[in-house]
Structure formats: structure tokens, C-alpha cells
Amino acid sequence: MxxxxxxxxxxxxxxxxxxxxxxxxxxxxxxxxxxxxxxxxxxxxxxxxxxxxxxxxxxxxxxxxxxxxxxxxxxSSKVSPFQEASTSVRGEVELLGMLLMIDRIHEDNQDAIRRTGIKTGINSRFTFQTTIQEDDSLTAEFVASDKGQLDALSSPLSLAKVLYATNINDRCALTAAPLGAKCNDVGLTGPLVGGPPILNQHIGSGINLTVKRSNVIVSLAQFVSFMGTQIDNSRATHCLSTFGQVACQLSGSTKLLLLGLHKIPKISSDISLGPIALPIGMFRYRKSDVDALDGSFGSTALVLESNLDASTRVGGWIEMNNSGARNLHWGVSISDLPEDDFGWGLRLGGSKNWDHYEVEAFSKIMFGDKFSVHPSLVYVIDGSTQFPALTVKSSWSF
Structure with missing residues (x-):
């Protein structure tokens, strides 16, 4: 229980x-x-x-x-290399006028003005630059000049320059100029204030090779240009030009340049081949086919320039040539020309005998980003002739 x-x-x-x-x-x-x-x-x-x-x-x-x-x-690898090319267009219109402070114009004055290199008038320039495959560039320049009249804006454009530049590697570059090259197009110098005249010489069509090595850059070019036809229209004159330049970077802001240009005029009877076709006589059948003239000439220049800061530059040059009585020319300059602000400069140049020299004081005044005015006062002494002149240059870019 x-x-x-x-x-x-x-x-x-x-x-x-x-x-x-x-x-x-x-x-x-x-x-x-x-x-x-x-x-x-x-x-x-x-x-x-x-x-x-x-x-x-x-x-x-x-x-x-x-x-x-x-x-x-x-x-994209199967299409033309121009498929992805980008083209930039830059236009520039310049107007240069000069006020001569002399009582009358005579032959001595004309020679003195011609030796200054001042050319008045209106000039327009359009530059097309195309980048091809990152390392290559093609540049074409069209110009219109007034030729002494104020009608440059209505005159037709003409193709004045064609340049093709390519970088073979980091130390070697090649430039081909089918048309209208000058020494400063294939040279190593930047924009100089009153540089040696050798840089502004036209050398025609040819090719240039540039080699870079540490702080030394060497450039060598060979060109041919058409100089004109004789009076009887039976013989044409060409000119073979060899241009060389060596640039040495002395310091971070100072550069020394040695330039040389040698020209050999040649006369050919085969003018029907065109201005670029030039027989060189390697397989000549008659001795008179290509005749070398005794009038070969050349120029050698030495340039020293230094950048004091981003916009201030001082420089000097000396040039020797065998093409005339005044075979030695020199010049010094100092300038402060910022891209988007007021600028000024002073230039002095002449010849070895002190029978011709020029002093120029100039400035740059900006009106916006595209329009600038460059007034300058020049004093010229040429033998017994001396006169001041006021020049005004206006430039409009777009």
C-alpha cells in the first residue's frame, strides 16, 4: 500500500x-x-x-x-593608325607696323631697314598637328601673307610646311620634312629673343636624326631646296644643305649650343623633273648634267642661354658666316615674358666692325587669353645712317 x-x-x-x-x-x-x-x-x-x-x-x-x-x-589593331588620332588646330594672325622717325627714305635707309629683318604687314598662320600612335606626330602649316598689301585675310592659304616626327626609342628621334623646313624646325633650341639668323634660314625638304645621351643632344640633318630657274629657263638651281647642332646642358637652367649650316648650290638642266627631284651625279653620263657651283657658303653659331626662373631668360649668341662682308654677328638679350601676364625685354646686336648695331626695348601686353600687343622701340646705326623706329605687333591666336 x-x-x-x-x-x-x-x-x-x-x-x-x-x-x-x-x-x-x-x-x-x-x-x-x-x-x-x-x-x-x-x-x-x-x-x-x-x-x-x-x-x-x-x-x-x-x-x-x-x-x-x-x-x-x-x-582597333586591324585598322589604320589614324583611326584614334587626335588633331589640334591652332590659328594665329599677326599685324606688324613700323613708324620710322626719319625725314626721307633713300638707298642707305632701305639697306639699313632690310638688315634689321623687320617685315611689316599682315600674316596669318594655321597649324594642324595630329598625334599618331602616341610616339609620332604630323604637323602641317598653312600661311597667307599680304606681300606688301593689306589683303592677307582675303588671300588664299598655301601649304608652307609639313613635318613628321617620330621617337625611335628614348634616345633617338627622327624628323622628316617633305616641305618648307627651317633650321629651328629641326633644331634643339626653344624660342629665343633675337637668336642667330642661322635658325631662320629655309632649308627645304629632307630628314633629321637626333640622338640624346645624358646631358648632350646631337642633331644632324640633310636637306635639299629649290632656289629658282635661270633667265633662259634651261637650268634650275637647287641647294644641298647640311645642318648640325650639338646641345650641352651645363646645369639645370643653362644650355650651350653649337650650330652649323653648310649649303652647296647645284645647277641641273633636268628642270622638268620638278623641284624635289634632284640628280646627284652618282650615275652621270655627261659631265654637264650636274655642276657644282663655287658659291658654297656656310654659317656657324654659338648660343648660350640660361633661365633665371619660369619666365625670365638671358642669352647671348655669336655667328660667323662666309656669305658676305659682315661675316661676324653677335647679340645679347634679357627678357621676362610670362605666357599670361605683362612682359618686357631688351635686345642688343650688331656686327664685328661696329658699323651696324641695333638696340631694341620691347614689351608684351595681354588682352585676355588670345590677344596680345607687342610695342617696341628700335634704334638702328648703320654706318653713317642712324634712326629710331617704333614698331607695334599684334597677335591673335585661336
Whole structure:
């Protein structure tokens, strides 16, 4: 009887213990779940999760972009190199006038003015430059000159210059000039204030090779130009020109340049071949086919220039030539010509006998980004002739 009464009590206690244990376990699980959820909802954890997801998306987009670029490069490699070329166009219109402070014009005055190199009138220039395959560039220049009249703006444009430049490697460059090259087109000098006359000489059509080595740059060019036809129209005169230049960087801002130009005129009877076709006599059948003239001439110049700051430059040059009585010329200059602000300069030049020299003080006044005025006062002494002159040059670029 006693055992029958104890058994229900034991079952009740056991069931209550099981119920208590289950409720305790559920409570504990609930607390752990809440703690885990609160950790997942923490702002730092959320940012980390978003960062991982964003990085994964970025890597997927990068992979797709690489595939598209490879496809485009494969297609563009089969087209002309001019397909992706970008062309820049630059125009410039110049007006140069001169006020001579002399009582009358005579032959001596005319010779003195001609030797100064000042040419008045209106000139317009349009330059097209195309970049080809990153390392090559093609430049074409069209000009219109007034030729003494004020009608340059209405005169037709003519192709005056064509240049093709390519970089073979980091130390070697090649320049080809099919038309209208000057020495400063293939030379190593920047814009000089009254540089030696050798830089402005036209040397025609040819090729130039430039080699760079540490602080020394060497340039050598060979050109041919058409000088004209004789009176009887049976013989044409060409000129073979060899131009060389060596530039030495003495310091970070000082540069020394040695320039040389040698010209050999040649007469040919085969004028029907055109101005660029020139027989050189390698397989001549008659001695008179190509005759070299005795009038070969040349020039040698030495230039020293230094940049004091970004816009201030001082320089000097001396040039020796065998083409005339005044075979030695010299010049010195100092200038401060910023690109977008007021500028000034002073230039002095002459010949070895001090029978001809010039002093020029000039300035640059900017009106906006595209229009500038360059007034200058020049004093010229040429033998017994001397006179001052006021020149005003305006330039509009676009």
C-alpha cells in the first residue's frame, strides 16, 4: 500500500523536474539567440559585411572591363593608325607696323631697314598637328601673307610646311620634312629673343636624326631646296644643305649650343623633273648634267642661354658666316615674358666692325587669353645712317 502511494509522487516530481529543465534550456537558448542577433546588428559588423560584398562586386566589374578592353584593342589593331588620332588646330594672325622717325627714305635707309629683318604687314598662320600612335606626330602649316598689301585675310592659304616626327626609342628621334623646313624646325633650341639668323634660314625638304645621351643632344640633318630657274629657263638651281647642332646642358637652367649650316648650290638642266627631284651625279653620263657651283657658303653659331626662373631668360649668341662682308654677328638679350601676364625685354646686336648695331626695348601686353600687343622701340646705326623706329605687333591666336 505504501509503495502504491509513493509511485505517483515520484512521477509528479520527475515530470516537474523535466519541465523545469526544459524551461531553463529554452530560456538559455533564447538569451544566446538574442546575443547573437545583437552582435549581427552591430554597426561595425554591418559595415564589414557590406565592405566584403562591395569588394566582391568591384572585382567582378573589373574582370568584365578587362574583357571589353581586350576585345576593343584586338579590333582597333586591324585598322589604320589614324583611326584614334587626335588633331589640334591652332590659328594665329599677326599685324606688324613700323613708324620710322626719319625725314626721307633713300638707298642707305632701305639697306639699313632690310638688315634689321623687320617685315611689316599682315600674316596669318594655321597649324594642324595630329598625334599618331602616341610616339609620332604630323604637323602641317598653312600661311597667307599680304606681300606688301593689306589683303592677307582675303588671300588664299598655301601649304608652307609639313613635318613628321617620330621617337625611335628614348634616345633617338627622327624628323622628316617633305616641305618648307627651317633650321629651328629641326633644331634643339626653344624660342629665343633675337637668336642667330642661322635658325631662320629655309632649308627645304629632307630628314633629321637626333640622338640624346645624358646631358648632350646631337642633331644632324640633310636637306635639299629649290632656289629658282635661270633667265633662259634651261637650268634650275637647287641647294644641298647640311645642318648640325650639338646641345650641352651645363646645369639645370643653362644650355650651350653649337650650330652649323653648310649649303652647296647645284645647277641641273633636268628642270622638268620638278623641284624635289634632284640628280646627284652618282650615275652621270655627261659631265654637264650636274655642276657644282663655287658659291658654297656656310654659317656657324654659338648660343648660350640660361633661365633665371619660369619666365625670365638671358642669352647671348655669336655667328660667323662666309656669305658676305659682315661675316661676324653677335647679340645679347634679357627678357621676362610670362605666357599670361605683362612682359618686357631688351635686345642688343650688331656686327664685328661696329658699323651696324641695333638696340631694341620691347614689351608684351595681354588682352585676355588670345590677344596680345607687342610695342617696341628700335634704334638702328648703320654706318653713317642712324634712326629710331617704333614698331607695334599684334597677335591673335585661336
Amino acid at each position: 505504501v509503495s502504491d502511494k509513493i509511485e505517483p509522487i515520484t512521477l509528479a516530481i520527475t515530470s516537474k523536474l523535466k519541465a523545469l529543465s526544459k524551461s531553463t534550456q529554452d530560456f538559455t537558448n533564447n538569451i544566446l539567440d538574442n546575443l547573437s542577433l545583437s552582435k549581427r546588428r552591430h554597426p561595425i559588423q554591418i559595415l564589414k559585411r557590406l565592405q566584403r560584398e562591395a569588394f566582391s562586386d568591384i572585382m567582378k566589374l573589373r574582370d568584365r572591363q578587362d574583357k571589353v578592353e581586350r576585345l576593343l584593342s584586338f579590333k
